[in-house]
Amino acid sequence: MSYINENFLELQESYLFSTIAKKVAKYTEEHPDKEVIKLGIGDVTRPIPKACVEALHKAVDEMGTQEGFRGYGPEQGYEFLRKAIVENDYKARGIDIAEDEIFVSDGAKCDTGNIVDIFAKDNVVAITDPVYPVYLDTNVMAGRSGKFNSDEGTYQNIVYLPVTKENGFKPELPKQRVDMIYLCFPNNPTGTILKKDELKKWVDYAKANNSVILYDSAYEAFITENDVPHSIYEVEGAKDVAIEFRSFSKTAGFTGLRCGYVVIPKSVKGYSKEGKEAEYNKLWNRRTCTKFNGVAYIVQRAAEAVYSSEGQKQIRENINYYMENAKIIREGLEDAGIKYYGGLNAPYVWLEVPDGKTSWEFFDELLQESNVVGTPGSGFGPKGEGYFRLTAFGTKENTIKAMERIKRKGC
Numbered sequence: 001m002s003y004i005n006e007n008f009l010e011l012q013e014s015y016l017f018s019t020i021a022k023k024v025a026k027y028t029e030e031h032p033d034k035e036v037i038k039l040g041i042g043d044v045t046r047p048i049p050k051a052c053v054e055a056l057h058k059a060v061d062e063m064g065t066q067e068g069f070r071g072y073g074p075e076q077g078y079e080f081l082r083k084a085i086v087e088n089d090y091k092a093r094g095i096d097i098a099e100d101e102i103f104v105s106d107g108a109k110c111d112t113g114n115i116v117d118i119f120a121k122d123n124v125v126a127i128t129d130p131v132y133p134v135y136l137d138t139n140v141m142a143g144r145s146g147k148f149n150s151d152e153g154t155y156q157n158i159v160y161l162p163v164t165k166e167n168g169f170k171p172e173l174p175k176q177r178v179d180m181i182y183l184c185f186p187n188n189p190t191g192t193i194l195k196k197d198e199l200k201k202w203v204d205y206a207k208a209n210n211s212v213i214l215y216d217s218a219y220e221a222f223i224t225e226n227d228v229p230h231s232i233y234e235v236e237g238a239k240d241v242a243i244e245f246r247s248f249s250k251t252a253g254f255t256g257l258r259c260g261y262v263v264i265p266k267s268v269k270g271y272s273k274e275g276k277e278a279e280y281n282k283l284w285n286r287r288t289c290t291k292f293n294g295v296a297y298i299v300q301r302a303a304e305a306v307y308s309s310e311g312q313k314q315i316r317e318n319i320n321y322y323m324e325n326a327k328i329i330r331e332g333l334e335d336a337g338i339k340y341y342g343g344l345n346a347p348y349v350w351l352e353v354p355d356g357k358t359s360w361e362f363f364d365e366l367l368q369e370s371n372v373v374g375t376p377g378s379g380f381g382p383k384g385e386g387y388f389r390l391t392a393f394g395t396k397e398n399t400i401k402a403m404e405r406i407k408r409k410g411c
């Protein structure tokens with residue numbers, strides 16, 4: 001007999017975005033005449049920038065020649081891409097990160113999920129509430145959560161840090177000691193940000209408590225205001241306590257192509273139960289070499305092209321396009337008299353569900369009456385109840401149409 005990993009039994013229903021996809025598929029099957037606009041999952045709609053497409057073609061051709069053929073690449077990523085990342089994403093911002101502190105991957109979802117491998121099972125995990133569900137679910141799978149309390153909608157051993165309008169969407173430091181802290185800014189799902197001094201208090205907390213911050217900055221390219229940090233390493237001392245996740249998915253339209261990276265400075269240390277210090281960088285490197293054969297060469301060449309001057313220009317055009325959608329959403333909500341947050345430095349707008357309805361009630365109503373799909377806030381955690389997320393990643397035409405429908409609906 002084989003036994004299952006019983007931690008999986010602790011997971012709640014299906015993964016949020018699969019549940020939504022199923023509901024939408026059912027609705028469209030039953031109403032084939034309806035044109036449903038999807039502003040739910042944050043999947044991009046703009047094509048991959050031309051510079052990346054050209055790099056892909058070139059790399060494919062290379063692979064078909066004897067001289068250009070490549071087999072297994074370095075598990076951590078090709079030097080050309082790690083170098084481009086260091087130069088453009090870090091050195092250009094005055095941050096000193098070494099190439100061997102960068103690990104190229106098939107995306108931030110996998111990285112933020114897989115990182116749990118290198119931490120002890122009894123670490124205490126803190127997440128914001130609401131939160132991108134991957135951080136929580138992967139810790140449940142790893143056995144770090146304890147039992148689910150269905151009255152509260154929370155897990156026994158997880159420390160929840162509310163981010164709601166009451167605290168301006170800024171998580172407060174935990175009252176108890178925690179070991180692993182997940183932060184995502186610009187935030188998914190609320191679209192809100194932390195300023196440098198607000199982030200500094202987390203770095204100080206992590207230093208004082210020997211904790212690690214798992215910082216997801218997948219949406220940094222969408223920051224429009226000047227005084228918002230793009231990387232946690234802009235904060236003094238963060239290199240000793242923070243691991244950072246980045247992605248080409250939203251920045252360069254790679255949701256289907258798959259490429260991201262994680263930064264693990266060698267100065268970020270953990271401890272064995274005997275108190276022996278270990279570099280998380282080494283542990284992750286060991287894990288990567290064992291479980292991963294690297295991202296496809298052609299995809300890494302496409303990612304490298306993001307940093308070319310043409311690539312930069314083209315991704316900026318796409319990002320501006322999405323941020324224009326965010327503006328259309330914000331203005332539409334204002335016209336409809338719906339209170340909202342975010343959408344200024346992030347491609348997500350977080351709205352307050354009108355008339356005291358639950359997030360899922362609003363989801364069903366919007367789907368059925370307006371044929372618009374969003375994401376129910378409660379799917380991101382109990383404190384997301386009463387909120388709803390709209391993504392700016394649709395086409396401009398659909399975004400305009402969706403907002404007209406929402407206004408017409410008269411919330």
Ligand code: MLT
Pocket residue numbers: 040041042043109132188
């Ligand atoms: C989201 O909608 O929150 C994201 O698209 C999910 C993801 O990036 O995996």
